[in-house]
Amino acid sequence: MLGLLLLQVLASCLWLGHSEVGTSFDNCLQFFCEGITPNDALHPQNPAWICQYYNNSYRYATLYDREKRIPVYSAYIYQPGSDKIPHTWFFVEPQLITENNLKEMEREWVLTDQDKFTIDQIKDSQAVLDDYRKMAGLDRGQLCPSVHQYNTESKTATFALTNAVPLDSSLYTGQWNTYVSDTMREKSAGCTTTYVITGAVPGDIQVGGGRVNSPSNIWSAACCLVGSHPWKAWGAITENYKNKVEILTLGELEDRLSMLYRGRMVTLFKNFCPRQ
Numbered sequence: 001m002l003g004l005l006l007l008q009v010l011a012s013c014l015w016l017g018h019s020e021v022g023t024s025f026d027n028c029l030q031f032f033c034e035g036i037t038p039n040d041a042l043h044p045q046n047p048a049w050i051c052q053y054y055n056n057s058y059r060y061a062t063l064y065d066r067e068k069r070i071p072v073y074s075a076y077i078y079q080p081g082s083d084k085i086p087h088t089w090f091f092v093e094p095q096l097i098t099e100n101n102l103k104e105m106e107r108e109w110v111l112t113d114q115d116k117f118t119i120d121q122i123k124d125s126q127a128v129l130d131d132y133r134k135m136a137g138l139d140r141g142q143l144c145p146s147v148h149q150y151n152t153e154s155k156t157a158t159f160a161l162t163n164a165v166p167l168d169s170s171l172y173t174g175q176w177n178t179y180v181s182d183t184m185r186e187k188s189a190g191c192t193t194t195y196v197i198t199g200a201v202p203g204d205i206q207v208g209g210g211r212v213n214s215p216s217n218i219w220s221a222a223c224c225l226v227g228s229h230p231w232k233a234w235g236a237i238t239e240n241y242k243n244k245v246e247i248l249t250l251g252e253l254e255d256r257l258s259m260l261y262r263g264r265m266v267t268l269f270k271n272f273c274p275r276q
Helices: 002-018 108-113 119-123 129-133 152-157 169-173 175-187 250-260
Strands: 047-054 057-065 070-077 138-142 164-168 193-201 205-207 212-214 217-226 229-239 246-248
Touching (some): 047 152, 070 164, 108 119, 164 169, 169 175
Antiparallel strands (some): 047 057, 057 070, 193 217, 205 212, 229 246
């Protein structure tokens, strides 16, 4: 009996060491400035901390809301590159499904055909492609955009539904696209490293057959370092169904988010990055 118990304990330890979805970002703190994550004011009731892993490397980090089936935020380092961007949505997160030892994001058909999960098991705690097919006037908006990643593999990893929110189509192709593609490039000029956290404030509308939350606001915060020293920081926010983006200081963005989260004081980069 003692030997069996020891084997069970050992198996549990091995399982915990293998998981990339858990209760912290310990395996991917490199995507956060100074290794410090936002405070818990943004945490949903049923969160998942995902170290987004693809082709043997961590690509970015996502705090995910299992109940609303959208990411709360994705954190990454801004490294735009000219490699080819894939044009097909690929991945769901197997470790949100049930206990298993699958480490990487995967395609739905692989999980159903090869790993023998049912589509209902996949759908239980995350969005699937069929949810987005039911949405009119909305696109899959990436919180970690593919254009902010430097090579094909890192760009491919952004095409995960755990990194997507239902984003108004006119905003997606309009002012938010301008911010992501042009404003970020202009504001990060001269930065050695730019840390980014982009998030979604849950809204009152459920889409995709009532399964997926449509955020009320989309926001992004950036902290620019020259060498190892913080130089400047900024923020951006937009209402999901209005094609207008406001550029703010980091402090103004945190204040705005604190209001949207009903008085819970939001801190995104702790005290390392300038607020003004």
